[in-house]
Amino acid sequence: MTTPDSIIQVRNFTAAYGNVKVIDDISFDVYRGEVFVILGGSGCGKSTMLKHMIGLYEPAGGSIVIEGDDIVTAEGEARRAILRRFGVMYQLGALFGSMTLLQNVRLPLEEYTNIPEEAMNLVALTKLDLVGLKDFAGHMPAEISGGMQKRAAIARAMALDPKILFLDEPSAGLDPITSAELDTLIKRLARTLQITFVIVTHDLPSIYSIADRVIMLDKRVRKIVAVGRPADLRDNSEDPWVRQFFNREAEAAQAS
């Protein structure tokens, strides 16, 4: 499975809360430059998977290798180096409420770089420019809309030029049009900056529009039940449940 350039390798991964297993021994790869979507029904462990991949939790077993280094075992400086390779947009944005957007984006720059003060402002401003929020640099997070907060959160996640961006439910709480705009932004960033995206979502229109590949987790077996391109899964999957998952939304989309 190494023909395409693999940037993240998850191997024999098991996640558990206490002694309740949520994900049981799964393996998959994320390829460089692709938009990779983790999906599945509510409570199947998507957020759990994501939180382990960004190193917030320690898995009950297995390894998660990001660009050659295992985030599970890395410590200290080595761990900091891995953390620098990716940015994360949390489900609710998680912008710091007491700082302006510019200060939010600047914060990682202050922590990790030693470029001149003014240059930090400039770089931070370019990130806001990329997500179309340059004119809102001086606003507080509470003063902008939910969709804008998500975009600002993406700008902050991109502050250090990560190669990988993790997004937790980018379209949650957004109307279809705003959500489509966000999809366009994601596609543009993936194309122009060659960023690899790992996205948790169950918004099917968005999956069809952005995903190169998806994996689908299932709560009952605690495993991956499908891997592939979304359109292929919809049309060709052997698992009736998977086909149903993809088609239900297709029907709903047609109905609306």
Added chain:
Amino acid sequence: MVISGALDVATTASIWPQATKFFSETDAKAVEVDADGISYLDGFGAGLLLDIQRRAIPRGIRLTVSGLKPDFQAMLEPFKPEGYATLPSTSKPDAPLVDSVGAAIKALIADLGAFAEFTGEISRALVYAAFHPRTIRWKDVYRTAVVAGADALPVIMLVGFLIGFVMAFQSAIPMRQFGADIFVPTLVGIAMLRELGPIMTAVGLAGRSGAAFAAEIGTMKVNEEVSALVTLGLQPVRFLIVPRIIAAVAMTPFLIVFANVAGLLGGLIVFMSLGYPAGMYFDQLEQSISLNDLLGGLIKGFAFGFVVAAVGCMRGLQTSTGASAVGRSTTSAVVTSIVLVAIGDGIFAIVYYYLGF
């Protein structure tokens, strides 16, 4: 000018100051940047090139960048150097001292105005509640009273005890030199009953309950729960504030009495350690303090309790959006109510003096 190599975080950090210095000092009319040797470019490198471009504009320097690889060119594409003429600054410039003093005074006056208005609103709600006692949410009153009153007892009594004890101890030493240490009970009694009991209770109430009111109501405001109340047709003042005010005002006199008792007890211990019998302490108290001293303190206490609770609720309702706003409201609830209690205490001192209280 030749820029070459890999432009990433590490390398730009060292080149950046040189580049900006060059552009602020040069008087060349045209600068050609040879970018042919750039082998890698990320957001930081793009930022550097953008910075060079934007610096050239106001100085009238004609800038040409040659040899930049198409891939890197594409990374620069989204940014228009003209749009970056001035960067928003991240820190606010410090206002001159006179201005900030002026602003502070203005804010204080505006605050007093807002508080007066708010007091009016609460009074109306309280009068209404007095005539319609069934509309009061007694469960909330009870719950708040337990937290603001009963739960506050240990700390209030401890502080009261220590104040009485320390006051007696500190005054006993100099008074003894004049053979006046027999008046220690008088000093402790009057000071506790008239001033320290009520004040200390008010400060304690501000720190415990006033802050809690501001935080609770502030959080509800931030979560739009207050808006939800309004749209459900429930007035926040009646629903959230009246119960808290009733509870706080009702509890304050009790707290003051307990603080007084604890303070007098502290004084008693010091007095006895000076070698006097306990009976003498009470004789002295009986001769020097009257019911008026106690009542004066309690009346003050009602007012202080009202001020502290009202300010806490007002700050809660004034909370703007965001989590840090709740913190600000809480702090300012405590500060404002302590200031108002101090001012109020001064007014009471004058009024009591003229009433011969």
